[in-house]
Amino acid sequence: QQQVKQSPQSLIVQKGGISIINCAYENTAFDYFPWYQQFPGKGPALLIAIRPDVSEKKEGRFTISFNKSAKQFSLHIMDSQPGDSATYFCAARWNSGYSTLTFGKGTMLLVSP
Amino acid sequence: DGGITQSPKYLFRKEGQNVTLSCEQNLNHDAMYWYRQDPGQGLRLIYYSQIVNDFQKGDIAEGYSVSREKKESFPLTVTSAQKNPTAFYLCASAMTGGNQPQHFGDGTRLSIL
Numbered sequence: 324q325q326q327v328k329q330s331p332q333s334l335i336v337q338k339g340g341i342s343i344i345n346c347a348y349e350n351t352a353f354d355y356f357p358w359y360q361q362f363p364g365k366g367p368a369l370l371i372a373i374r375p376d377v378s379e380k381k382e383g384r385f386t387i388s389f390n391k392s393a394k395q396f397s398l399h400i401m402d403s404q405p406g407d408s409a410t411y412f413c414a415a416r417w418n419s420g421y422s423t424l425t426f427g428k429g430t431m432l433l434v435s436p
Numbered sequence: 437d438g439g440i441t442q443s444p445k446y447l448f449r450k451e452g453q454n455v456t457l458s459c460e461q462n463l464n465h466d467a468m469y470w471y472r473q474d475p476g477q478g479l480r481l482i483y484y485s486q487i488v489n490d491f492q493k494g495d496i497a498e499g500y501s502v503s504r505e506k507k508e509s510f511p512l513t514v515t516s517a518q519k520n521p522t523a524f525y526l527c528a529s530a531m532t533g534g535n536q537p538q539h540f541g542d543g544t545r546l547s548i549l
Contacts, residue, residue: 332476355535366440366526366540367479374535412478422467422530423494424538428478 327415329427336434342400344430346413349394353415357424358387358398361410370411371398403434439463442527442541448549449514449521457512457544459527465539466532468510472496473524473543482525485510486532514546522548 328347336342346356355374359367373380373387373396380387386399400407413427440461449455461468467486471479481494485504499518504510510529514521524545528538 329478357537359540364542366442366528366542368540369537372535372537422532422536423469423481423484424479426471426478426480428476 327413327425327427329413329430331430332428333431334433336400336403336432338403338405338434338436340403340434342398342403342407342432342434344398344411344413344432345395346397346415346427347393347395348415350415350417351394352418353425354418355416356387356389356396357414357416358385359412359414359426361412361429367412400432403432405434405436408432408434440527440529440539440541442525442544444544445542447544447546449546450549452516454513454515455521455546457514457525457527457546459510459512459541460508461510461527461529461539461541462508463529463539464507465529466507467530468504469528469530469538470494470500470502470510470512471526471528473526479526482512521546 357372358370360370361367371382384401389396410429410431412429414424443458469484470482483502485491501513526543527541530536530538
């Protein structure tokens, strides 16, 4: 019940294209949904986050779309650039009082020049 | 600069040996976390702590131990009971309350000799 399922496992997009990564969850006690970006040999860094009472949040080229009834959320990267090539993780926070995060298994994005 | 420092960056363990991974933060965060990252597995929570002298087991605590004697420090010991310790270990910290993001260090890569 605490799982977050992420797809696809890997993604290749041409420069200027749209990258889309999807996540789904079952536990309705999740109350906060961040996305992290990780470059090789580095720790993940927060990219953008959303609460379930919001259907969409945009920050620059990055947009989260959230569908509460379907228990799904997705990350869209517009005008993808080679510098966006990284591994992306969706996560969900379980509102248990300890604010722990459950992570998806990650999507390795490669943006070809 | 404020941040999270993990050391060493690379660590090698002999069979039957305990090793300790260091995590220090100067962000004045109350909560600290340890994750294990394996290829294709995402981040899995090992231990977490909300306050000094208190910590809880995460999803994969077996074979690991922690201490939280100071707010700034949360060392992780990988014991000889952990039969498959080879992984990338990530430490994170966060403020408690509200939608406070977790900030990550740059990890320690542990390998078996």
